[in-house]
Amino acid sequence: MQPTEQPEGRTPRDELADATAHGALYLRRLRQRQLALSLFALIAFGAIVGVLPLAIDVVPELTRVELLGIPLAIWLLVVPLPPIFLILGALYARRADALDETFRELVRRR
Numbered sequence: 426m427q428p429t430e431q432p433e434g435r436t437p438r439d440e441l442a443d444a445t446a447h448g449a450l451y452l453r454r455l456r457q458r459q460l461a462l463s464l465f466a467l468i469a470f471g472a473i474v475g476v477l478p479l480a481i482d483v484v485p486e487l488t489r490v491e492l493l494g495i496p497l498a499i500w501l502l503v504v505p506l507p508p509i510f511l512i513l514g515a516l517y518a519r520r521a522d523a524l525d526e527t528f529r530e531l532v533r534r535r
Contacts, residue, residue, distance in 0.1 A: 451531065451532075459524060462517065462521060462524065463517075466513060470510070470513060473510075474506075477502050477505075478502070487501065
């Protein structure tokens with residue numbers, strides 16, 4: 426029998442309730458997927474936060490150009506970040522909910 430197959434008559438819910446090896450496998454896979462999603466979101470967040478100051482350092486003209494009396498570099502650091510973070514957060518929450526729903530569906534299956 427392969428590790429993903431269940432004994433006759435046992436559901437994923439039974440496996441989780443009885444803390445069997447199969448139940449542990451289901452939980453481990455869910456945690457791995459959640460961790461991968463979290464790491465992806467962290468890397469995306471770090472890349473966004475890291476690229477903007479790097480761009481300012483690489484392109485010093487951004488500090489010389491002003492818009493409404495404020496250097497363009499400050500505009501680039503302040504204006505795009507909140508919408509980007511909201512979008513990133515919404516995508517993360519949507520994917521995390523999808524992972525949880527997939528797991529719930531697996532457990533509900535009879």
